[in-house]
Amino acid sequence: MNYSVVVVDDHFLLSQAIGGLVQEFKNFDVLYLCKNGQELLDKFENPKNIPDLVLMDIKMPILNGIETTEKLKKDFPDVKVLALSIEEDEYTILKMLRAGAKGYLMKDTKKDILEKALLEVIQNGQYYTNTVSKILMESIEKNIDTEIKDKELEFIKLACTDMSYKEIAETMFCSYKTVEGYRDSLYKKLGIKNRIGLMLFAIHHNIFTP
Amino acid sequence: MNYSVVVVDDHFLLSQAIGGLVQEFKNFDVLYLCKNGQELLDKFENPKNIPDLVLMDIKMPILNGIETTEKLKKDFPDVKVLALSIEEDEYTILKMLRAGAKGYLMKDTKKDILEKALLEVIQNGQYYTNTVSKILMESIEKNIDTEIKDKELEFIKLACTDMSYKEIAETMFCSYKTVEGYRDSLYKKLGIKNRIGLMLFAIHHNIFTP
DNA sequence: TTTTTAAAGGGGGAAATCCCCCTTTTTTTA
DNA sequence: TAAAAAAAGGGGGATTTCCCCCTTTAAAAA
The missing domain is CATH 1.10.10.10 (Winged helix-like DNA-binding domain superfamily/Winged helix DNA-binding domain)
Structure with missing residues (x-):
């Protein structure tokens, strides 16, 4: 039985394309695509629509990635969230991780890294790239998370x-x-x-x- | 014989994903993917690597989309360039079009619009969305003399x-x-x-x- | 050589920005 | 639950920025 994945992104071309990539991976199936967080939560009302993993964009209309991830963490703690964003500032990444994302994929991700990240999140519960780890370390050193509201x-x-x-x-x-x-x-x-x-x-x- | 397409984007995941989409279209084949403009120009030294159409990102390291498009216009005028960018300001879009791009696809593009755009650029030589046309019109109205002392x-x-x-x-x-x-x-x-x-x-x- | 144009500088008022010091309400924490 | 801290809002004045309209001088064009 394959793991089920949902892609949430307001960027049509991207969600379709990424969905296509994920569908190619042998251990994963794409359940469906969503345009924003609210659409995802609506889908979740039917238990059949709850996937193992959500690939979540951050900047979205109506309900953004951070708010959505927080809600998922509270109501559906078993669903893993992997943030997938084009380019965001370190504060936003930090917020997303604090909201409950199990990892953060950057714009320079390669296809096989995506597959590796999906597998690791499913198996180990998390996947952090060097970039993300570095940001986390810096945030502790500079303790910027308390600095800027x-x-x-x-x-x-x-x-x-x-x-x-x-x-x-x-x-x-x-x-x-x-x-x-x-x-x-x-x-x-x-x-x-x-x-x-x-x-x-x-x-x-x-x-x-x- | 299918039309050949090259995707130029420093964003690995995207270029792979978009390449995948294009490969699905029945009249198009993806020749290869590039990470930036310089890589593309290097490839062009072998005539076998010259495609019918290039899907070009704008913001890239080393050689950006605008500079690359200008070079293509000069040295390879038969290669059509279609700009494909996440979100850019009007001025950048304008520069890209002036550099020789035959169209500009925005972030909210759907799969079938991409196919339509590719076909139109090949057949009619251009594809302009309403947004792009509007920007073009405005730029003509404003015609600022950008001479800076x-x-x-x-x-x-x-x-x-x-x-x-x-x-x-x-x-x-x-x-x-x-x-x-x-x-x-x-x-x-x-x-x-x-x-x-x-x-x-x-x-x-x-x-x-x- | 005259005329036109551009660069440098100015006056003065309106608006925006900067900077401190203050109160009330809400939220956190001990 | 009481104390502390943070969030939201305010007063008021000094400074800076913005926006016109103006003069003089230097350079370029006719």
Whole structure:
């Protein structure tokens, strides 16, 4: 009996293509494809649709990979989640792992690595590449996970667009003064003095990719 | 006789997966896969390796999609290039089309659209989605004269550091008001509204590399 | 050589950003 | 459950940035 896999990705071409690859592997079958986390949870209402493993993208509309993985961890702890994303910043990767992902595949993954990762997650419960391990180590050294809060991260990404703080506040559904609070606290703890400095920080830490 | 296709993408998993999809289409065969533009040009030294169509990613190491497409246009004008990228800004899409790409596929492409695009490029010489057409129209309407003076270029580079304009003026040995002049003139002709916008422009145009 | 154009600099006001110090509410932790 | 910490929001002033409209001087074109 083969292991069942579900691919969740809003990127049609990718989910179809990756599904095709997985179907070729001899120990795996693709159960179905989903466009976002909500679609996956809806599917799970029928126990027949619960797979052994979910290949999960992170950036998705409606319900993203992190939230979805958290829900799965709570309600379906036996389903393994393997994050599979084009390119994300280290903070996002960290969040995904903390949410319960058993591994994280990067954009430079080869076909046989994907197969190896799938097998290892099924058999050993996890698969971490060197890159991911390095990020984990760095996060412990720098203890960045306590340094930058969720909302602050969201703010940083918006601060890397040409929006004014007023516009950012509207986008984040909070007051202008709250946004100023995020900014001031970041400037203080990162030792920067203006928005350009914040943007440079974001770029150097892969929070924002131009 | 089927049409031959080459996929150029530094993202292994993707190039393999997309290659797999294309191989399924009845009129197309995948000749080989490349990790970047240089690898493709090296391959082309043997005439047997010259395909009918290249599916080209834009952001790649060593030799990117734009530079590669320009070289192909010059040396191998019969090879059709179809840009296939996850998500890029308008300016990049425009550069790719100007470099000679016959079309541009976005991230929300479905399998059958890919097939349709491949066929159209082979048969009609081009395939433009609505999104791409819209960008093309806008670029004609705007037709910004992107002529950037020497001093302005120097200013842009300094504006990408966390210096204030006063500090930039000191660095450039000119008055604060002159620096403001450079800024105002750039904002006007580039259609941007603040320093973050200028920095984004600088990055997209390789004036500043973070 | 005159005319036009561009570069450098300036005035001044409006808006945005930066910086501290403060309160209230919610959440965590001991 | 009480104490501590974090999140959200605010006041207010200093500074910087943004945006027009203006003058002088140097360079280029007619």
